Amino acid sequence: MEERHLRSVEIGNLVLGGIAVGLAAVLADARMLEGVTAGALLAIVNFHLVRRLVAAFARRGAKAPLIAALIGKMAAMMVAVWAVIRLTHWNAVGFAAGLSIFIVSIFAVSLRYIASARAEITESAR
DSSP: OOHHHHHHHHHHHHHHHHHHHHHHHHHSOHHHHHHHHHHHHHHHHHHHHHHHHHHHHHHHTOSHHHHHHHHHHHHHHHHHHHHHHHHOOSOHHHHHHHHTHHHHHHHHHHHHHHHHHHHHHHHHHO
């Protein structure tokens, strides 16, 4: 995927996060709302950092530092998830739902990418 696709996922995360938090605010209790909000926020920040790291290291052409940075970011993410689940009273299901928004964003951008690639192939074959 190109950087524009990563940006699309990032925008999708913001939109879906806002929708998830809005729905939780209307339909759920306070603990669920806190969990969804924390999960969505963590997903948004996590993917933003991934996009920035990939872009920075792609410009430099450095693979080993990128791998090390991504491993460090992932370790920090695991600690953050552990801390939220273990140390807060927020709803874990809501947290997991909020955290999962990036999966939906990646899936949607992937489908658009496949559709546009298929259209380009069909058009070039004419």
